[in-house]
Amino acid sequence: MARERSSDLEVVLVNGIPDRQVAPLDRAVHFGDGLFETIACRRGGPRFLSLHLERLELGCARLGIDPGNLDDLRGEVRTLAREVDSAIVKVLVTRGTALARGYGVTGREKATRITFRYAWPHETPSASQDGVQVRTAAMRLGENPALAGLKHCNRLEQVLARREWTDPDILEALLFSSSDRLVSGTMSNVFIVEGSRLRTPRVDLCGVAGVMRHVVLREAANAGIPVEEAVLSAEDLLSADELFLTNARIGIWPVRALDGRPISPGPLTRRLQQLIAPLLEEPVDA
């Protein structure tokens, strides 16, 4: 009997072995004790692979997970990308099989590496050009500096926030934290433009330090655009001249409406889209 599986999944490797399953004792199953990366692959190569692996390595260090040899992982992602024109490769590194019951670790756990290749998703062709409609989530994110910035596998908040709406015309929700800070979307980072200045929420209490967020901050700074990681409020969001979302796959999506209120995709958003466009079409590893 064929297992039910995600229709867009092409390949799955567990510790390099095709179609292997995961041990029920894996600590990812029990505790979400792992990290992941979602890597856009174009024209046979992974985009920003070094940035993804740097963040993964940093996350492993912060959680105390020994990821093993990252060169194996690097090679695996490259091989998966080479076999097709475009794909999404998701890499998941867990702390491995639990060697004892409970939260404690022995230090002898061996990380589990799971790699998925998915078909490149059907594009929403207008999203990059015309912008997307966005809502504000009702749920607020908990704040914990020990987990902030990491792309870890404790994602129930994002799952619940994504369950708040079903309207297919709304592509993302913006989230605030328990102390009323603007944080991010459910699967994207958010930037606001104030005059000629670019601002994005700090990710020191919650949120993910996205790879495309990093690229946009870097490219903007290189182009002489004033950029700032800041504590941002609902007022900052409402008074923004422009608003856009980033993630590793989508690049930059202008926001054209927030909770039904129209916003015009503006000139700084367009300029940043032009700046990063060359980095998105080819597999750029920096």
Place this chain on the structure above:
Amino acid sequence: MARERSSDLEVVLVNGIPDRQVAPLDRAVHFGDGLFETIACRRGGPRFLSLHLERLELGCARLGIDPGNLDDLRGEVRTLAREVDSAIVKVLVTRGTALARGYGVTGREKATRITFRYAWPHETPSASQDGVQVRTAAMRLGENPALAGLKHCNRLEQVLARREWTDPDILEALLFSSSDRLVSGTMSNVFIVEGSRLRTPRVDLCGVAGVMRHVVLREAANAGIPVEEAVLSAEDLLSADELFLTNARIGIWPVRALDGRPISPGPLTRRLQQLIAPLLEEPVDA
């Protein structure tokens, strides 16, 4: 080649099938998108099974997971308990295999049920009698009412808090939240005694509504002891006359030292231990 596995694991069933593995696409692996119960089984029967299944059902409802027929689960736990004198049965219910990439759900997901039976752990014989040494965790728990009270699978905070110490004489750490509220231990609830009054932290912003916490609150109230679920601070903790921990396995552990400061296990703790003792030795289902 034998897989590495937890040395105390006796049985694992995935959707009722022995030694089955978990799909790499299971949403527990990716997002910690599930719930669990840890059920103490004594003399061939599960203790407080109805309370565990009620909490599981409530958690599934809050997360929007359809757990399927809980009678199957109930029968499975009873069968696993019947085969041995004492055991820990852990039940994990996940939202099931992801049917699409990303956080969104289709509503057609079918829950995965994983059941583990572990050997009853080696007792720390003095823990119940003499009490345990406890520390205060440095890490603070994030606050999110949407997840508070649930025994969900997003447990990185507990994993990190448990990693803060290695001294085997310290059996638990107490955690505060980001707004300085006393919450719980990493794997237990906490009670303080103030004079003749019993108080335990509310679990409306974070923490787990433990089954033994429920039993102790109920038995205390039935015995005419004043009980209160309250917002508790570090000052409340420091000024407590008595301090104890609860969970489904341990029952009540008096705290005999907090961060090296001695506390005497006191008369109300002892009285509560006596009140619940009959419920711990036999498989009581209420």
